[in-house]
Amino acid sequence: MGTQALIRFEDVEKVFQVRRKAGRLRRERHEVRAVDGISFEVPRGEMVGYIGPNGAGKSTSVKMLTGILMPSAGRVTVAGIDPSRERLRLARRIGVVFGQRTTLWWDLPLRDSYELVRRMYRVPDARYRANLDRCVELLDLADLLDVPVRQLSLGQRMRGDIAAALLPDPEVLYLDEPTIGLDVISKAKVRDFLREVNAEHGTTVLLTTHDLTDIEQLCRRVMVIDHGRLVYDGGLAGLHAIGDSERVLVVDFDRELPPVEVDGVRSVRVEGPRQWLRFPASASAAPLVARLAARYPLVDLSVREPAIEDVIGRMCAGSQGL
Numbered sequence: 001m002g003t004q005a006l007i008r009f010e011d012v013e014k015v016f017q018v019r020r021k022a023g024r025l026r027r028e029r030h031e032v033r034a035v036d037g038i039s040f041e042v043p044r045g046e047m048v049g050y051i052g053p054n055g056a057g058k059s060t061s062v063k064m065l066t067g068i069l070m071p072s073a074g075r076v077t078v079a080g081i082d083p084s085r086e087r088l089r090l091a092r093r094i095g096v097v098f099g100q101r102t103t104l105w106w107d108l109p110l111r112d113s114y115e116l117v118r119r120m121y122r123v124p125d126a127r128y129r130a131n132l133d134r135c136v137e138l139l140d141l142a143d144l145l146d147v148p149v150r151q152l153s154l155g156q157r158m159r160g161d162i163a164a165a166l167l168p169d170p171e172v173l174y175l176d177e178p179t180i181g182l183d184v185i186s187k188a189k190v191r192d193f194l195r196e197v198n199a200e201h202g203t204t205v206l207l208t209t210h211d212l213t214d215i216e217q218l219c220r221r222v223m224v225i226d227h228g229r230l231v232y233d234g235g236l237a238g239l240h241a242i243g244d245s246e247r248v249l250v251v252d253f254d255r256e257l258p259p260v261e262v263d264g265v266r267s268v269r270v271e272g273p274r275q276w277l278r279f280p281a282s283a284s285a286a287p288l289v290a291r292l293a294a295r296y297p298l299v300d301l302s303v304r305e306p307a308i309e310d311v312i313g314r315m316c317a318g319s320q321g322l
């Protein structure tokens with residue numbers, strides 16, 4: 001494959017025909033364009049965020065990548081394979097983790113689930129043992145191997161699921177909400193592990209999440225989907241730039257003052273001697289601070305970056321929140 005893209009979407013569409021009630025007896029046929037002409041390429045080894053509001057078309061895209069759904073138009077290729085035509089051949093090369101449901105066997109201890117994965121995917125012994133050892137160590141699974149999956153906490157189960165997906169050494173890992181419902185420590189563990197797997201094995205990762213900290217900590221590239229279309233594909237910094245976002249300067253004066261009037265900032269909140277001043281994220285803070293300090297008795301200040309949720313919310317205006 002060389003430098004060729006590992007994942008490729010070419011003008012992909014997915015249209016669902018749904019019937020909905022239109023009166024007491026009548027049913028109307030109606031189309032839902034879940035994916036409405038998306039194209040992108042992901043090179044081998046990249047970690048990409050695939051985000052957007054509810055109903056944007058993310059899960060439908062991932063289902064086409066795994067071969068569960070066939071596109072209505074366009075072409076999907078993963079590792080040179082058409083997923084819907086050769087789903088089983090592809091299954092050995094991709095790992096899938098859904099935060100909301102497990103792919104493990106509910107009544108079996110983790111160890112037995114892993115043994116089944118080994119047999120199903122015919123993972124060679126030495127590789128299986130090396131992968132299992134690494135997962136057990138990095139995901140802290142040693143004490144959990146003999147516990148039936150149904151007795152695991154959500155965070156433990158999620159770590160167990162991620163290990164199962166990685167045992168066959170997949171080239172691509174699709175993660176759907178891998179940190180949903182996890183506490184801060186478990187989230188950090190999962191993120192550290194994913195970073196390590198990506199760095200050491202060059203595993204390509206497509207990450208769908210509503211927790212944008214996952215994206216900020218793991219992905220240099222992010223794709224934003226809205227109403228079945230790709231509305232942004234690039235770095236996080238660029239997202240801030242086109243989102244036309246604002247930063248906030250929180251300033252403390254030596255006494256209570258009326259809202260400040262300085263070019264380039266807007267006072268949006270006053271609380272005693274503290275004021276919140278908005279300014280464009282693309283502007284440099286230093287000259288603003290200099291202007292403020294020249295006219296006002298400044299004691300302290302800090303700059304708050306725009307929340308990425310707000311940036312994407314504005315980009316997908318009219319949609320539900322993330």
Ligand SMILES: Nc1ncnc2c1ncn2[C@@H]1O[C@H](COP(=O)(O)OP(=O)(O)OP(=O)(O)O)[C@@H](O)[C@H]1O
Nearest residue numbers: 016018032034052053054055056057058059060061
């Ligand atoms: N099998 C189906 N039949 C009919 N409509 C569907 C089907 N699957 C998805 N849809 C519709 O397609 C659109 C995209 O859904 P999808 O599940 O891909 O969104 P999503 O981005 O994953 O959302 P979420 O963040 O809520 O998981 C929605 O309007 C959804 O109702």
